[in-house]
Amino acid sequence: MRRYVYRCTVCRTTSPVVHHLEDLAAAGEGHRLAIHGGHIPDAEAAGQVDRLGRWYASLGPLIAMHARIADGLSDLRDPKGIGHPFWASAAATLALGSAAALIFGLISAAL
Ligand SMILES: [Zn+2]
Known part of the structure; x- marks a missing residue:
């Protein structure tokens, strides 16, 4: 949403x-x-x-990506609500951290 x-x-x-x-x-x-x-x-x-009322255009790329993931996860439960539940913010952080670790691992393996 x-x-x-x-x-x-x-x-x-x-x-x-x-x-x-x-x-x-x-x-x-x-x-x-x-x-x-x-x-x-x-x-x-x-x-x-985003669900916190922050303009996407004013967010940095990493924060905007985190906000989009957290918004998507939060919308699963409450499509028209505001704010992020803790679990959605934590899951978004975990997803971004996992992606960064995967990319770092692939680069390390290739070198
Ligand atoms: Zn006016």
């Missing part, structure tokens, strides 16, 4: 989380029409966030 938010930096407000791109476009358009008379605020932003 993907999560998106619209952020108006002029009003310093963020829309509630929506789960479809069409709803994200409607949230942005609705805000522009209601508050700004249809004008587009400078530096407005819209994008995907």
